[in-house]
Amino acid sequence: MKVIVYEHVSGGGYCGRLIPPSFLAEGFAMLCSIVADFKAAGHTVTVLLDDRLSRLNPPIGADFVIPVFYSNEPQRFLISIAKINDATYVIAPESGKDLKTFVTLIEKTEKITLNCESETIGKVGDKAVLYEELEKTGFMVPKTLVLENYNAMQDVLHEISYPLIFKPVDGVGACGLSIVREFSQVGRALLKMDKESTSKRFIVQEFIEGERVSVSLLSTGKRALAISLNKQNMTISGPDELSSYEGGVVPFEHPRKDDAFAVAEKVVELFPGLRGYVGVDLILTEKASFVVDVNPRLTTSFVGLHKVAGFNVAEALINSVLFGELPLKPEIYGVSCFSKQEMSTPTIDGYRRALNINGMVSPPFPLLKNTKSCALVMGYGKSCKSACLRLEEAKKQLQDIGSPRRNLLG
Numbered sequence: 001m002k003v004i005v006y007e008h009v010s011g012g013g014y015c016g017r018l019i020p021p022s023f024l025a026e027g028f029a030m031l032c033s034i035v036a037d038f039k040a041a042g043h044t045v046t047v048l049l050d051d052r053l054s055r056l057n058p059p060i061g062a063d064f065v066i067p068v069f070y071s072n073e074p075q076r077f078l079i080s081i082a083k084i085n086d087a088t089y090v091i092a093p094e095s096g097k098d099l100k101t102f103v104t105l106i107e108k109t110e111k112i113t114l115n116c117e118s119e120t121i122g123k124v125g126d127k128a129v130l131y132e133e134l135e136k137t138g139f140m141v142p143k144t145l146v147l148e149n150y151n152a153m154q155d156v157l158h159e160i161s162y163p164l165i166f167k168p169v170d171g172v173g174a175c176g177l178s179i180v181r182e183f184s185q186v187g188r189a190l191l192k193m194d195k196e197s198t199s200k201r202f203i204v205q206e207f208i209e210g211e212r213v214s215v216s217l218l219s220t221g222k223r224a225l226a227i228s229l230n231k232q233n234m235t236i237s238g239p240d241e242l243s244s245y246e247g248g249v250v251p252f253e254h255p256r257k258d259d260a261f262a263v264a265e266k267v268v269e270l271f272p273g274l275r276g277y278v279g280v281d282l283i284l285t286e287k288a289s290f291v292v293d294v295n296p297r298l299t300t301s302f303v304g305l306h307k308v309a310g311f312n313v314a315e316a317l318i319n320s321v322l323f324g325e326l327p328l329k330p331e332i333y334g335v336s337c338f339s340k341q342e343m344s345t346p347t348i349d350g351y352r353r354a355l356n357i358n359g360m361v362s363p364p365f366p367l368l369k370n371t372k373s374c375a376l377v378m379g380y381g382k383s384c385k386s387a388c389l390r391l392e393e394a395k396k397q398l399q400d401i402g403s404p405r406r407n408l409l410g
Contacts, residue, residue, distance in 0.1 A: 001086040001318075002044045003114075005062070006078060006102065007031040008092035011048040012068030019050065019367065021374035022244070025340050026300045028058070029362040029376040030091050033306040034298060035061050037314030046081060048074055052367055056348075059355065075105055087112035087318075091298045094125030095168070095175065095197060099297055114321050116296040117221075120273025124294040127169050127203050137270060139263065140288045143206040165205040165236070166190070168197030177243040179207060179236045188239035210285040213252060214295075215264035216305050218316055220324040221275035224268035226261035227309070227330045229254060230301040232281070233339070247339035247376075249384060250304030251332050256284045263289045276317045277302065303361055304336035307380050335387040338378040341398055345373045350401040359394035364401065 009019060009027030031047065038045045039061055046064040054067040066081070068074055082088060088106045090113075092099040104118040115121070124130050128146040135141050143160055146169065166189040168176045176196030178189040193202050212232040217224050231252035237243045254260070264280040271294070279299035281292040305313060310331035319325040338361065346354065346364050354363045354375060364373035375398060379391030 001112075002046070002084070003038050004046045004048075004078065004081060004085050004088040005031060005035055005038070006048050006074065006088065006090050006092070008074075008090075008098055008102070010050055010053055012050050012071070012074040013092070013098065015050060015068055015071040015073070018369055019052070019365075021342065021365075021370055021372050022340060024365065025362045025374040025376040026245075027091065028053075029303045029338075030298050030300060032060055032361065033303050034089065034091070034314055037306060037312050039063075041312050041315040041318075046085060048077055053365060056351065056365065058363065058365075075102070078102070078105060079109060082106065082109040082111045085111070087114055089114040089298075089317075094121065094296070097122070097125070100125065112322070114276055114317060116275055116278065117273030120271050121296045124271055124274070124296050127167075127293070128201060130294060131203075133270065134267065134291055139267060140290045142208050142283070142290055142292070145204040146201060147204060148201050160204065160206055163207040165203075165207050166193060166239075167203050167205070168193045169199050169201040169203055175243075177236060178239045179243075180239065185239050192239050208283045208285065208290050210283040210290070211254060212292075213254065213260065213282050213284055214248075214299060214301050215260055215280045215282065216250075216299070216301055217264055217268055217278045217280065218313075218320045218326055218330075219268050219275050219278055220320050220326060221272050222269070222324070223326060224265040224274070224278070225326045225330065226264050227313075227327075228252075228301070228305055228332055229257050229260055230304065232301075245300070245340075247337070248301055248304060249387075250301055250308055250336045250338075254284055256289055260284060260289050263291065267291055267294060276321045277313070300338075303376065303378065304338050305332075307336040307378065308332045308334050334380055334382050335384045336378055336380050337384065337387040337391045338376060339391060339395065341375045341377060341395055343373055343375065343398060343401065345370055346401050354398065354401050357394055357397045359390060364398070 007027045009023045045062045047062040051067040051069045090102045100121045103115045106113040131144045164180045166178045176193040214230045216228045228251045231249040233246045279295035283290040351366045359378045362376040364375040377394040379387045381387035
């Protein structure tokens, strides 16, 4: 098929404004990984790319790259090129309803969309709706309050004990996330969320001590199949610092793996419009698997899964959406460890040297107005230990590449 892949951060979603380096590292890594899978399966791939990136000629591997100069162009381009392509796959956050908006756009072209259905994206993307549905159906979820303003919070905060997690109702990853240990921190946690979300509603949730993981799944819209359990390396900070998703390990061995797989499959099957690739975030304790989030899209863990899967995940995604087929035996070989690395913005020469680092997935881009850059690097091995050693080797090679802001593209 002729397939369009649109990744929002690198594909023009930030035209006319700064591209957040951390988001870019994850987005570009997912873009390159899914393009590689589509190409390996024999498909022709077209991507949109922010002009600031396309001028650097990064190694995407797509057949066609369309530069994007202005913020209104991604939607316009997707509509026009959909006419000469067979299918489109969108990678975008649920925050600001970006993912739902672009998938709805593609649905209206009556061409094939390989994403989850837009209506279901909206349902699970709203954490208030998601938690209500999960709790009603009997899944273990952290005790949750959905609030709309500061006054409402004062009335019900006694129902839940500190420490608390504050996060936007449409948040993605660690954006706007805070751990609040006492009432004096509440106001600053609200301000932090306001910077990351346009919604007036927010989530207050009990803090669960446990292992933060995700499950990668494929779904036909009726049946779901868990493929891998993935460790999430996260820093959950207080209101005065940024929380962050830093990387992960795929696959991740844990005593509750089988239970996590069973729970994740049931969660996805609860929402019939979830199809193709889906991620479910969980917290695993000694006695339970708590459902934290459902991601109706490609997740960063795919970067690691792409490396270790003994089958073509993108082709399996197509088969699940178009033919209702799931892999019979989704084998995984080896272990992938990946990590984001923040650094000073490199020179053009430093950027080019970074491209040659073994394990470089998303390079540190030399963008003029960004004082910081971020790379995503990966180590692969037969064991977690060997994969982590290779990851550390790649990180060391990055240390001497950062330099003052000169010789940059803007």
